[in-house]
Amino acid sequence: MKTMRQVDVRLPFAMWDARSIIRDAVAIMILPFIVAAFYAFAILEQLYEVLNFILLIHLPSLPPDKMKQLGKLSVDVFDPDRLGPAEWTDLQRNYIAKCVPFVLRRKDGAPLTDAAPPEEAVSAAFRQGCIRVVSASYFHNFGTVDHCIGKLFPRRPRAYWPLWFLGKYSQGKAHVDLGPATYNCYYLKSGGKDVIIAPPEVTRKVALQPGIDGIFITDSEDERREYLKSLPYYYQIDMQPHSLLVFSNSACIHQFRNIDSPDASPPEALSIRMAHPTFGDRRVRWHLMTDVRMYWRFTTYAAALFLREKAEDRKAAYI
Ligand SMILES: [Fe+2]
Numbered sequence: 170m171k172t173m174r175q176v177d178v179r180l181p182f183a184m185w186d187a188r189s190i191i192r193d194a195v196a197i198m199i200l201p202f203i204v205a206a207f208y209a210f211a212i213l214e215q216l217y218e219v220l221n222f223i224l225l226i227h228l229p230s231l232p233p234d235k236m237k238q239l240g241k242l243s244v245d246v247f248d249p250d251r252l253g254p255a256e257w258t259d260l261q262r263n264y265i266a267k268c269v270p271f272v273l274r275r276k277d278g279a280p281l282t283d284a285a286p287p288e289e290a291v292s293a294a295f296r297q298g299c300i301r302v303v304s305a306s307y308f309h310n311f312g313t314v315d316h317c318i319g320k321l322f323p324r325r326p327r328a329y330w331p332l333w334f335l336g337k338y339s340q341g342k343a344h345v346d347l348g349p350a351t352y353n354c355y356y357l358k359s360g361g362k363d364v365i366i367a368p369p370e371v372t373r374k375v376a377l378q379p380g381i382d383g384i385f386i387t388d389s390e391d392e393r394r395e396y397l398k399s400l401p402y403y404y405q406i407d408m409q410p411h412s413l414l415v416f417s418n419s420a421c422i423h424q425f426r427n428i429d430s431p432d433a434s435p436p437e438a439l440s441i442r443m444a445h446p447t448f449g450d451r452r453v454r455w456h457l458m459t460d461v462r463m464y465w466r467f468t469t470y471a472a473a474l475f476l477r478e479k480a481e482d483r484k485a486a487y488i
Contacts, residue, residue: 188476195472196465203468210349210444211457217446228268228370228448239402244366246272249281249317249413257320265321265352268369268448270404270416273317280411281356282312286333286437290480295435300487301336303480311356311439317413318354318441328442330474334425337435338485342390343424344383345372347456347463350419350449351442360436361428362408367400369420369448375400377422377452380488381466384452389424390486418442419449 221227245264247256264271275281285291290303307330328351343365346353367375377384389396397403403422408414416423427436456463473481 192469192472192476192478195475196468199471199475200464200468203471204464207349207457207464207467211454214350214446214449214454214457218449221448226266228373229368241405242402244270244272244404244406244414246274246412248276249273249313249320250275252320260321265415265445266447268417268420270366270406270414270421272406272408273413273415274409274411278409278411280358281317281413282314282358282439284309284311284314284439285358286335286439287479290333290335291437295335295337296482298338298485299336299482300334300338300341300485301480301482303333303335304330304474305333305439306330311441314354314356314413314439314441318443321354321415322352322443322445325443325445328444331439331441334438334440335435336482336485338427339392340390340424340426341485342380342383342385342488343367343394343396343422344380344385344389344488345377345420345422345450345453346383346418347380347453347460348419348467349444349457350417350446350453352445352447353414353416353418353423354441354443355414355416356439356441357408357410357412357414358437358439359410360430360434360438361410362406362436362438363426363428364404364406364408364414365394365397365422365424366404366406366416367422368402368404369417369450371400371402372420372422372450375422379456379460381462383488384450384456385488386422394424417445417447417449419453420447 286303290301295301307327309331375386378387386396406414429435
C-alpha cells in the first residue's frame with residue numbers, strides 16, 4: 170500500500186524525513202485541541218461516575234474468597250433479526266449499562282455487512298507477527314452492522330474512524346485501551362478469534378503496565394496465557410465469522426487471538442468505537458489527563474489520517 174507506515178511513536182522532530190515533518194507540523198497544530206478534548210472527556214466521565222454513585226449503580230463485587238476460581242464465563246448471543254424494541258432496550262440497560270459483553274449473530278450465520286477492507290491493504294504482503302490497522306472512511310455505511318449499532322447507541326456518532334484489523338499474527342497483549350471511554354463494536358468478517366474479556370470489577374484489581382495505546386498485563390502475549398490463572402473469572406468467546414461482539418474496551422481487559430480460516434488466510438475484523446463512559450477504568454482517566462506520550466500518539470495518528478496515510482503495520486505485542 171502506498172500510504173503504509175510503520176508505527177512510529179516519537180517526540181516531535183525526531184527522526185525527520187519529508188513526510189514526517191509535514192505530519193509533525195499538522196500534529197502540533199491540532200495537539201492543543203486533542204488535549205482540551207481529552208480533559209473534557211475526563212471531566213465528563215468523572216461526572217458520570219459520580220452520577221452512578223448517587224444513583225447507587227455499582228459494579229458487582231469480587232467474591233469474598235478471591236482465591237476461588239469461577240473461571241470461564243460464556244457470553245449471550247442474540248440474532249439481531251429477531252430482536253424487538255423491548256429486546257434492544259434490554260441490551261442497552263442490562264448489558265451495555267452494566268458492562269456485560271454480548272454477541273450479535275444471525276441464526277443462519279449470514280453476514281451483517283458486505284463491506285471489505287481495501288483491496289490494496291489485503292494484497293500487500295503481511296509481515297509475520299504484525300497487525301495491519303487500516304482506517305475506513307468515518308462516514309462509511311456498514312449496513313446491518315451500523316443498523317445494530319444505531320439500536321444499541323441511539324443518536325450517537327462514532328468516536329473514531331472505523332478500523333480494519335488484518336495481518337498474520339497470533340495475539341497482542343491483554344490490555345485496556347487508552348483514550349476517551351468507548352465501547353468496541355467488533356465485527357468479524359472472516360476467520361475466527363479466541364477472545365478473553367475480564368469484567369470491570371476484575372480488571373480493576375489487576376496490575377497493569379502503562380503503554381502508549383493501552384495499559385497491559387506484563388508478558389500476556391505469551392501463547393500459554395498464564396495470566397488467566399490469576400483472574401477469578403473472565404469471559405472467553407469463540408468468535409465465529411459474521412459475529413458482532415460488543416464490549417467496553419475502556420473498562421475491560423481484553424485480548425484477541427487469531428484463528429486462521431480453513432484456507433489459511435488470517436482473520437479480517439472491523440472495529441467501530443462508540444463513546445460510552447460506563448465504568449471506564451480510572452487509570453485510563455488518569456492517563457487521559459497526564460500522559461504526554463499518549464497525547465502525541467493520538468495526535469500524530471490523527472495527522473496521518475488527515476494526510477491520507479490510512480494504514481500502519483505494528484508488532485502484535487506493541488501497545
Ligand atoms: Fe484494545
